[in-house]
Amino acid sequence: MYNLAILKENYDVGVIKYDTYLKETGFKRSKKYANIKSIIVFIFPFANLKVSGKYLPARFSYGIDYHRAVVDEINKALNLINLKNYQVFSDISFLQEKICGHLAGLGTIGKNTLLINPKYGTQFVIGEAVTSEEFGEYDDVIEFDPCNGCNLCVQACPNCALDNGLIKNKCLSYLNQVDSFDFPLYDKMKNIYGCDICQDVCPHNYNKEYTYNKLYDFNDKSIIDLDELINLTEEEYKLKYFDKAFNWITKLRMIRNIVVLKVKHQEISLEKIDEIINKYKDVTWFYDHMQYLRKKVKK
Ligand code: B12
Ligand code: SF4
Ligand code: SF4
Structure with missing residues (x-):
């Protein structure tokens, strides 16, 4: 059995069944991913500082390319639970990552169409590992209504x-x-x-x-x-x-x-x-x- 508790102590992570994702989105299981059972979804907050300047990139790209950093961080994380059989994605993914994050209890999608997490707001990127392993327990969506009359x-x-x-x-x-x-x-x-x-x-x-x-x-x-x-x-x-x-x-x-x-x-x-x-x-x-x-x- 994998020790998901240790993963949760160290990372912002939720685990869902691939079937749940397919059911909620209405997507069909493709041949390429025929054996996938679970998705381990991570969110990684980026810099919440506001630098002043007129010629700046958006905050998610202030630092090192997250596509690279997230894959490394997820590999490190999964090493903690000794998971061997998995594949990591971030952004360039066959999955709708905001929906994965939502189903994994990491937030709710707001009117800006982004996943909003109670702790980080929208200021994070998403990455996930798919695996043919099954886990004893899975996460569920959280009760969180981010917009509640707001239209800003x-x-x-x-x-x-x-x-x-x-x-x-x-x-x-x-x-x-x-x-x-x-x-x-x-x-x-x-x-x-x-x-x-x-x-x-x-x-x-x-x-x-x-x-x-x-x-x-x-x-x-x-x-x-x-x-x-x-x-x-x-x-x-x-x-x-x-x-x-x-x-x-x-x-x-x-x-x-x-x-x-x-x-x-x-x-x-x-x-x-x-x-x-x-x-x-x-x-x-x-x-x-x-x-x-x-x-x-x-x-
Ligand atoms: C393509 C893409 C873009 C495109 C187009 C997005 C689009 N909506 O078409 C562009 C270039 C515009 C873009 C911009 C940005 N992006 Co982008 N983008 C993606 C990418 C690769 C795919 C998203 C996509 O195709 N969605 C398809 C459309 C149909 O879905 P949607 O409109 O997003 O949302 C639908 C569902 O959410 C659904 N829905 C809502 N609630 C629920 C609940 C359930 C259960 C279900 C089933 C559905 C559902 O309703 C919507 C309409 O159908 C994802 C990574 C990934 N693989 O998922 C990153 C991603 C969504 N982007 C991300 C980011 C950070 C951004 C930017 C903030 C970057 C920036 N600062 O400029 C902006 C934000 C713009 C905005 N307001 O959304 C992050 C989001 C993080 C977060 N907190 O949510 C992601 C997840 C990348 C990552 N790995 O972190 N993006
Ligand atoms: S939806 Fe509008 S405000 Fe948001 S990222 Fe796109 S252009 Fe900018
Ligand atoms: S409506 Fe308000 S709370 Fe909802 S995403 Fe937009 S700004 Fe955030």
């Missing part, structure tokens, strides 16, 4: 992306990770990667004090210098930011994101935009967006 996130979303769920194509967190021609939607961006607006207003995140792994702390790579970035090749960008969650979005999208914010704060000259336009004139989505932004620069 819905009102605060600058692109009205929260409307009984998330309208992905309007969400800044989505937009700043992709190439899109919906240029006006980018004007309300606040972060160079991701978006924290609907979390910042959530009362469950106010004045939170909790301990988190220092790996998730703000680090010097969370500040990106536009001139330095322009001079990096794509490979150099990938290499320099290999341990940041925004590593994968490509250098050009990151330049786009920073320029959007520079224009918003009127901290870029026409000469600089022209220099950038000339350098990347062959990439249509980027070129068109820069031309759109150029018109907004006050001379």
